[in-house]
Amino acid sequence: MNRSELFKEIKDKRSFLCVGLDTDIDKIPAHLLDLDDPIFEFNKQIIDQTKDLAIAYKPNIAFYECLGPKGWESLKKTIDYIPNNCFVIADAKRGDIGNTSLYYAKTYFDHLDCDAVTVAPYMGSDSVTPFIQRDGKWVILLALTSNEGALNFQFIRSQVSGKYFFEEVLDRSKTWGNEDNLMYVVGATRAEMFVDIRKHVPDHFLLVPGLGAQGGDLASVAKFGMNDTCGLIVNASRSILYASEGNDFAEAARREAQKIQVQMEDLLKNKGLIS
Numbered sequence: 001m002n003r004s005e006l007f008k009e010i011k012d013k014r015s016f017l018c019v020g021l022d023t024d025i026d027k028i029p030a031h032l033l034d035l036d037d038p039i040f041e042f043n044k045q046i047i048d049q050t051k052d053l054a055i056a057y058k059p060n061i062a063f064y065e066c067l068g069p070k071g072w073e074s075l076k077k078t079i080d081y082i083p084n085n086c087f088v089i090a091d092a093k094r095g096d097i098g099n100t101s102l103y104y105a106k107t108y109f110d111h112l113d114c115d116a117v118t119v120a121p122y123m124g125s126d127s128v129t130p131f132i133q134r135d136g137k138w139v140i141l142l143a144l145t146s147n148e149g150a151l152n153f154q155f156i157r158s159q160v161s162g163k164y165f166f167e168e169v170l171d172r173s174k175t176w177g178n179e180d181n182l183m184y185v186v187g188a189t190r191a192e193m194f195v196d197i198r199k200h201v202p203d204h205f206l207l208v209p210g211l212g213a214q215g216g217d218l219a220s221v222a223k224f225g226m227n228d229t230c231g232l233i234v235n236a237s238r239s240i241l242y243a244s245e246g247n248d249f250a251e252a253a254r255r256e257a258q259k260i261q262v263q264m265e266d267l268l269k270n271k272g273l274i275s
Helices: 003-013 038-050 069-081 098-111 125-132 148-152 165-173 188-200 218-225 249-271
Strands: 017-021 054-059 087-094 116-119 138-144 182-186 206-208 232-236
Touching: 003 054, 003 249, 017 038, 017 087, 017 249, 038 054, 038 069, 038 249, 054 069, 054 232, 087 098, 098 116, 098 125, 116 125, 125 138, 125 165, 138 165, 138 188, 165 188, 182 188, 188 206, 188 218, 206 218, 218 232, 218 249, 232 249
Parallel strands: 017 054, 017 232, 054 087, 087 116, 116 138, 138 182, 182 206, 206 232
Antiparallel strands: none
16 A cells, blocks of 8 residues: 555544554453454454554554464454455564564465564664565654653664754655655654654654554644645554453444544644545
8 A cells, every 4th residue: 555545544433543462362352262263353353343444554563473373363354354455564663674664574474474574673784675675665663662761772873963862763764765665663651742753754644653652632633644645544452452351342342442443533634644
């Protein structure tokens, strides 16, 4: 899915919601556990109830890898089930030497056929370019995260440039790709930082986790982060997936997703991106 197609989905669905499929075998409703593939059945029902509200889905790879071969099977079935008009993000946070990154790219782009993969920038350009060089695929580079440990490195100032580490990541990496194949992760719990982020990458899409259970504020994110093509993919995971522990989990997930979509529609209208 290219940039114009992504923006079209945002306008058509009047939403920039990404549903994070952080599907925890210990949290899904008990009545699913007797099925042959409870993870896939849970995801399938979530997708069925939210596919008209979400423009993207983001399976968190760790929740599948920990289950061994069966987990990879559930992941593949889930990705294959996601409609073609939805953007699929492999939340893998990979980042290694170039040759290893090349094979990670094969995994997520060839085997799983994802649209994008999250990548860590710490090892530099040669660890990222094997992902960026794929036509029609996207890298989503970690820039400014919302976890407590982000303070360990991301806000260290360079003694040469005076920039924060996350600013160096933005400025250097945007020369490796462009607005059509490179996005950035920016946590919703740091909404006030979006003003600075947009000074460095005004036109790139930003993947914004932290909405819902982590306390991110959607209106603030949109106020400071939205651009002329929306430029935001805002993720919610636990608040949607686990809205109910009962047989109505999928319907409850839809209600939560719809609340977010309604707010997103208003924000898109206020920006003049839809009528």
